[in-house]
Amino acid sequence: xxxxxxxxxxxxxxxxxxxxxxxxxxxxxxxxxxxxxxxxxxxxxxxxxxxxxxxxxxxxxxxxxxxxxxxxxxxxxxxxxxxxxxxxxxxxxxxxxxxxxxxxxxxxxxxxxxxxxxxxxxxxxxxxxxxxxxxxxxxxxxxxxxxxxxxxxxxxxxxxxxxxxxxxxxxxxxxxxxxxxxxxxxxxxxxxxxxxxxxxxxxxxxxxxxxxxxxxxxxxxxxxxxxxxxxxxxxxxxxxxxxxxxxxxxxxxxxxxxxxxxxxxxxxxxxxxxxxxxxxxxxxxxxxxxxxxxxxxxxxxxxxxxxxxxxxxxxxxxxxxxxxxxxxxxxxxxxxxxxxxxxxxxxxxxxxxxxxxxxxxxxxxxxxxxxxxxxxxxxxxxxxxxxxxxxxxxxxxxxxxxxxxxxxxxxxxxxxxxxxxxxxxxxxxxxxxxxxxxxxxxxxxxxxxxxxxxxxxxxxxxxxxxxxxxxxxxxxxxxxxxxxxxxxxxxxxxxxxxxxxxxxxxxxxxxxxxxxxxxxxxxxxxxxxxxxxxxxxxxxxxxxxxxxxxxxxxxxxxxxxxxxxxxxxxxxxxxxxxxxxxxxxxxxxxxxxxxxxx
Numbered sequence: 001x002x003x004x005x006x007x008x009x010x011x012x013x014x015x016x017x018x019x020x021x022x023x024x025x026x027x028x029x030x031x032x033x034x035x036x037x038x039x040x041x042x043x044x045x046x047x048x049x050x051x052x053x054x055x056x057x058x059x060x061x062x063x064x065x066x067x068x069x070x071x072x073x074x075x076x077x078x079x080x081x082x083x084x085x086x087x088x089x090x091x092x093x094x095x096x097x098x099x100x101x102x103x104x105x106x107x108x109x110x111x112x113x114x115x116x117x118x119x120x121x122x123x124x125x126x127x128x129x130x131x132x133x134x135x136x137x138x139x140x141x142x143x144x145x146x147x148x149x150x151x152x153x154x155x156x157x158x159x160x161x162x163x164x165x166x167x168x169x170x171x172x173x174x175x176x177x178x179x180x181x182x183x184x185x186x187x188x189x190x191x192x193x194x195x196x197x198x199x200x201x202x203x204x205x206x207x208x209x210x211x212x213x214x215x216x217x218x219x220x221x222x223x224x225x226x227x228x229x230x231x232x233x234x235x236x237x238x239x240x241x242x243x244x245x246x247x248x249x250x251x252x253x254x255x256x257x258x259x260x261x262x263x264x265x266x267x268x269x270x271x272x273x274x275x276x277x278x279x280x281x282x283x284x285x286x287x288x289x290x291x292x293x294x295x296x297x298x299x300x301x302x303x304x305x306x307x308x309x310x311x312x313x314x315x316x317x318x319x320x321x322x323x324x325x326x327x328x329x330x331x332x333x334x335x336x337x338x339x340x341x342x343x344x345x346x347x348x349x350x351x352x353x354x355x356x357x358x359x360x361x362x363x364x365x366x367x368x369x370x371x372x373x374x375x376x377x378x379x380x381x382x383x384x385x386x387x388x389x390x391x392x393x394x395x396x397x398x399x400x401x402x403x404x405x406x407x408x409x410x411x412x413x414x415x416x417x418x419x420x421x422x423x424x425x426x427x428x429x430x431x432x433x434x435x436x437x438x439x440x441x442x443x444x445x446x447x448x449x450x451x452x453x454x455x456x457x458x459x460x461x462x463x464x465x466x467x468x469x470x471x472x473x474x475x476x477x478x479x480x481x482x483x484x485x486x487x488x489x490x491x492x493x494x495x496x497x498x499x500x501x502x503x504x505x506x507x508x509x510x511x512x513x514x515x516x517x518x519x520x521x522x523x524x525x526x527x528x529x530x531x532x533x534x535x536x537x538x539x540x541x542x543x544x545x546x547x548x549x550x551x552x553x554x555x556x557x558x559x560x561x562x563x564x565x566x567x568x569x570x571x572x573x574x575x576x577x578x579x580x581x582x583x584x585x586x587x588x589x590x591x592x593x594x595x596x597x598x
Contacts, residue, residue, distance in 0.1 A: 015051075020044040022082070023056070036083035044074070051090070053080060130163070133260070137165045137234075140256045144220065144249050146236035148172060151224075151260065152184065153232040159184055162232070183221055187233050193222035193257070195250045220245045222257035234260050290332040292325055293476055294469040298461040302329070309456050310336035315408070317393075317453045318431040320460030323510030326431035327391060329458060334387040339427055342386025347379045350395035357400050359416045362407070368417025380413045384424045393453065394434035394445060405449045428453070463505040463512065470500055473509060477516045478528065489519070490526045499530035558586050 013030040022030040023041040032041075038057045045052045054071040055062050063081040064072045074080065074090045081087045133151050141149045148166045152159040164172045187194055196219040219237040223230055234257045236245075289303045309316055310333045318326045327346065334344045352360050359368070363378030379388060390396075396404065407413050408428055412421045430453045439445035463470055474492065482489045492500075505511055519532035530536070558576065562583065565571045569587065573580040 015044060015046070018046050020046075021056075022088075032082070032086060032088075034083065034086050037086060041082055051075075053090075133163045134165060134171070136256065136260055137163050138169045140234065140236055140253065141165060141167055143252055143256075144236050144245065145238075146218075146220075146245075147238040149234070149236040151232060151234055154188075154230060159188065159233065183219055184233060184235065187221045187223050188230065191223045191225065191230055193220070193250055193254050195220050195245050195247070218245050220250055220253050222250070222253050224257055224261045226261045231261060290328070290335060292328050292332065293473050294466060295472075296461065296466040296469050299466060299469070302458050302460060305456070305458055306333055307336065309333065311338065313337075313427045314455045315427075315453050316429050316456045316458060317436075318429065318458045318460065319436075320431075320433065321462045321506075321508055322433045323508030324460040324462060325509055326433075326460060327389065329460065330387075330389045330391075330429045330431060333429060334389075334427075337387070337427065339386050343383055344387050344389065345379050345383035346389045346391060348391045350392035354397045354400075357397065358403065361400075361404070362413045362415055364416035365418045368415070372417070375415070378413065378415065380407060380424050380426060381422065383426045386426065388426045388428050390428065390430040390453075392432060393430040394432040394436055394439055398444065398446065401446045401449050405446065405452060408449075408452050463508040464503075468501075470505070470512065471497060474500055474512060474516060477513050478520065481513075481517050481520050485520055487520045487523075488526055489523055489528055491528070493527045493529045496528055496530045496533060496535070499533065499535040503535055555586055555589070558583060562587075 015029075020030060021028040021040055021043045022032065022037075023039055024031065024033055024035070024037040025039040028040065040056045042053060042055050042062065045054065050073050052071065053062075053064065053069075053074045061081075061083055062069055064074065065079055076091060078090045079087060080090060137149045137151055140146070146167070148164070150161055150165075151163040153162045154160075166172050183194060183196060219235070221233050221235040224232045224234060234253065236253065289306075292299075292303075294300075306329065316330075316333060318329050320326055331344060334340060347361065349357070359372075359376070359378065361378050361380055363376050363381055364372050365375045366372055407424075411424055411426065413424055414421050436445050436450050436454075440447045440450060463473075474497075478489065478491065481487075500512075507514075515533045515535075516528070518534075519528045523532050525532075558572070561575055562569070562572045565575065569583045570580055573583045576583070
């Protein structure tokens, strides 16, 4: 950094620390004795990639290239005005200043930082990960004055060479034979950087066979770490010059190793994501049933029944919680039926006002009611030759259920306001998330209509009972919507996968899809985490010991069979094949009523 004084020769201040302070106080790294500056006015921070200038005290008068800034990244030849008449020029290149003593260690570290800063600015222009590794290795060799360099990756615990380069920026496949096994082994074992100034005379390495065979002189090696995991090693050496590397050189190599770790971590992540996509494509091929994805036993049973009923014209009642895919199953039945060339008409019985429901289903003639300015066909007529899907059938008003039952029995409908009947050729599928048997007991649903609709029942399991299906579905939805929204999201973090497995998903697949869409739109990272899916620790189902889980299931099952048997303990024990005292024990815990007579 160069201070351009109002008069006299410019003064140059070398930046050799990660944090360099600037001000008029004598304790600063860069002392500018001007009364307009604060005691500690500003600082330059090097984070291993960029230089950032920031005001320490809120003076508000700093300009960078003529623009007012309190904090800004600075690059070569940027002009900085700290206060009126106090201007500095930032330079990433060495400045020769008369009277300033050489500081080799500091200059070497500075040169390394400058080189890393320049490399990081070019990194975005480099295409593939292998090209990034080669470019970083070339930069390391140049700044350390090494003759060659290597990047080794750990594969199944064994180091393998991912890149080998020489000072001419050429790949050297044969150069792997020049690696010291003993030096590599020490870095792997201790996970700390190593510098060897003269390997042939070093007490630790001189007896190593690889060192004697290679006649190594100067060597440096640093571990490539990411989140506590050893990914590999970056290794530079020279076979001709003794004591080429010093501690400042090792500091530079360590900084470059940090950058290499990020590149390699991304490379490994991309490889895993690519392999995951390939695996997922294979899984989808095996687990896809039309537009439905899953392979849990209960869902496979549904798929088998769909294949059997699709070719017939029997009515099917599809049950399951909201968001389990009831309409997808109905569409798949239609697609596999002989009616697949006809229309598939959907009626959402819960979304149509009661006073319009009859007209919506059967149509109306002109003048039938206020606002009926023209005759109109209903859903039954529109579905003729195809399939009519009555979604949320449990929401249908009881007054209309009688007319619906007649239409289903006779396949004849009459428009509102008309006396003429019309024959329709339809197949009816219905769906509900309600327990219609209970609705019948309450008088809210007609029993005869229930049996007309429920010739075959298909019950869809909730997502929480489908095991690994949730992960397969989530990855499919992420890939689908990331492509649609042109987002940079590539996958899920391990924490997100764990959270999705453990969450109950009361809204089932629909809720999962909505959470994933939101995460894709709002996420600023390539991997979606649990926080992006609004999954916190208190929402996740806690893991209980196996013994407790078994006990909880046993209790629930005994109580279920007891309810079936009308509270008769003796019959329940006989059905379960256990001693009656077992049932008594669970009843005592539940404080249930006395045994029903039997």
